[in-house]
Each structure stands twice: as C-alpha cells, then as structure tokens.
Amino acid sequence: MCRICAAKSSPWMARRAFLLAAGTTVAGGALAQVNVGPPSTVRSLVPANELEVAAQQQYGELMQQARAKGALAPENHPQLRRLRSISSRLIADAPRWNERARQWRWEVNLIGSKSINAFCMPGGKIAVFTGLLDRLELSDDETAMVVGHEMAHALREHARERIAKSQGTGALLSLGAQLFGLGQLGDVAANIGTQLLTLKFSRDDETEADLVGLEMGARAGFDPRASVTLWEKMGRESGGNANAAFLSTHPTGPDRMRRLQENIPRVEGLYRQAVARR
Structure with a gap:
C-alpha cells in the first residue's frame, strides 16, 4: 500500500470524526479551552520547511504583483497600521498552537481590492484585502476573528495536510487572476506554492480554524462574540457577490454559528482576563 493510502486508513481519521473534548493539550503543553484535537499525522508526508519556503516565495x-498594480498598501496606510496592530496581538499567542511559529518571519500586508478575501500562508505570511474590511465594515474584534481564523489554518498546518493528501492524485492547481479582483496579473506556474492559495479546506478544518481563531482572539483581548457577528455579515454578503472569493472556500451556515456560540462560554474568561491586563 502506498504511503498516502496507508495514511488515509490510519487512526488520524478518528480526529476527523469530530473534535475532542475541551482541555486538549496543544503545543508547549498548554491546554486549549475550545474543542480541538491533535493535529493530523498525514501532514508529515510533506516536509514543513520546504512548504514554508515555497509559501515565502509565492x-x-x-506582493510584487500587487505593488506593480499600485494595490499594495504603503507602510503608513491607516488601515494597514490597524491591521498590523490587531495581528500582532494574535501572533503573540501563536506558539501556543505551533512551536515552530516562534521562528516564523511573520508578515502582514493589505491589498487594495474589492475582493472579500484574506489568507495566511505557512510560515506566517498574511494578506487581507480592503474589500473584506470595507464592504463588511468590520470592527477590530471582527477583523481579529478573520485573521485568527486564517492564522489557525497555518498554525494547525491544514495546507500541509491537504497537499499531502492531494499528492496521491497528482493534483496541482493553478492560481486564477480573479483571486485578487485586480485584473490580469499573469498566470503563476502550477506548483506547491500555487496550491497554497487555491486549496479548499475540509469542513473539519474550517471548524477547527474557527475555534482556534476564537480562542486566539479571546486570549488577545478581542470579544469572542464578534465571531458570530462576523459570520452573520459573511452570510449576508454571500448572496450573488462575485467579489466574495473568501466565501467560496469558507461556507457560512447555522452549524458554523452554533459551534461558535457553543464555544464562546469556554473562552469568555480568557477574554475578561486579557481585557483586565490591557
């Protein structure tokens, strides 16, 4: 049996049946307050360092393409400064979920586009599109929930896992220019770096990112209730919006809201403690 097939039939799939009970041990021996289980073991089939190098290059x-289009926000842009301030508070808690995050060279950039989109690539490479902030009129708390969600995908190495599984079929995806809503940026060669921006995570990955992002936000002093108002806004915006690329890979719905609401009480104490310290 090939390594991929063996991995698919191994006990890691038990995690995918659903998430473990609260109090799960995560990186560094810390305890998670939300219902998450251990990371998948199938990700070990893709070397972490190679993936992070590919992500950095991509x-x-x-960012070069965005700069050439005049779409990359300058260092003194108020929205970028706001975004980096929010992100820095979340990044401080990142090693709780992945020890390697201590060595990541985090970057946070803002791209001017009507597209409702955001991502965090392996190695801590974050980009947010102005359409997400402006069209949804996100508060700082709601912005933190988006960024925390995307960071959680990177910290829990969902892309590494998905690529490991897709290698079994040789699936290599190409980047569409519509990702940016900036017009034709030119085709990017189909490679691992490109996959990082086109992967669709599983429903369980999305749930896990929601909950990890929720806890990260609470620990950083952002109101966890904003997770629900965020996805309510996402749901309203999803109807027929051609610029809502984010929503095509981050489906909204009652189940998502219910899981967030169920876990908000678990992190409210963390939120109150963080607010008291500030």
Whole structure:
C-alpha cells in the first residue's frame, strides 16, 4: 500500500470524526479551552520547511504583483497600521498552537481590492484585502476573528495536510487572476506554492480554524462574540457577490454559528482576563 493510502486508513481519521473534548493539550503543553484535537499525522508526508519556503516565495511574488498594480498598501496606510496592530496581538499567542511559529518571519500586508478575501500562508505570511474590511465594515474584534481564523489554518498546518493528501492524485492547481479582483496579473506556474492559495479546506478544518481563531482572539483581548457577528455579515454578503472569493472556500451556515456560540462560554474568561491586563 502506498504511503498516502496507508495514511488515509490510519487512526488520524478518528480526529476527523469530530473534535475532542475541551482541555486538549496543544503545543508547549498548554491546554486549549475550545474543542480541538491533535493535529493530523498525514501532514508529515510533506516536509514543513520546504512548504514554508515555497509559501515565502509565492507570497513574495504576489506582493510584487500587487505593488506593480499600485494595490499594495504603503507602510503608513491607516488601515494597514490597524491591521498590523490587531495581528500582532494574535501572533503573540501563536506558539501556543505551533512551536515552530516562534521562528516564523511573520508578515502582514493589505491589498487594495474589492475582493472579500484574506489568507495566511505557512510560515506566517498574511494578506487581507480592503474589500473584506470595507464592504463588511468590520470592527477590530471582527477583523481579529478573520485573521485568527486564517492564522489557525497555518498554525494547525491544514495546507500541509491537504497537499499531502492531494499528492496521491497528482493534483496541482493553478492560481486564477480573479483571486485578487485586480485584473490580469499573469498566470503563476502550477506548483506547491500555487496550491497554497487555491486549496479548499475540509469542513473539519474550517471548524477547527474557527475555534482556534476564537480562542486566539479571546486570549488577545478581542470579544469572542464578534465571531458570530462576523459570520452573520459573511452570510449576508454571500448572496450573488462575485467579489466574495473568501466565501467560496469558507461556507457560512447555522452549524458554523452554533459551534461558535457553543464555544464562546469556554473562552469568555480568557477574554475578561486579557481585557483586565490591557
């Protein structure tokens, strides 16, 4: 049996049946307050360092393209400064979920586009589109929930896992120019770096990212109730909006809201403690 097939039939799939009870041990021996289980073991089939190098290269190319289009926010842009301030508070808690995050060279950039989109690539490469902030009129708390969700995908290495599984079929995806809503940026060669921006995570990955992002936000002093208002806004915006690329890979719905609401009481104490310290 090939390594991929063996991995698919191994006990890691038990995690996918659903998430473990609260109090799960995560990186560094810390305890998670939300219902998450251990990371998948199938990700070990893709070397972490190679994936992070590919992500850094791809991210750099994308930022160059955005800069050439005049779409990359300058350092003194108020929205970028706000975004980096929010992100820095979340990044401080990142090693709780992945020890390697201590060595990541985090980057946070803002791209001017009507597209409702955001991502965090392996190695801590974050980009948010102005359409997400402006069209949804996100508060700082809601913005933190988006960024925390995307960071959670990177910290829990969902892309590494999905690529490991897709290698079994040789699936290599290409980047569409519509990702940015910036017009034709040119085709990017189909490679692992490109996959990082086109992967659709599983429903369980999305749930896990929601809950990890929820706890990260609470620990950083952001109101966890904003997770629900965020996805309510996402749901309203999803109807027929051609610029809502984010929503095509981050489905909204009652189940998502219910899981968030169920877990908000678990992190409210963390939120109150964080607010008291500030």
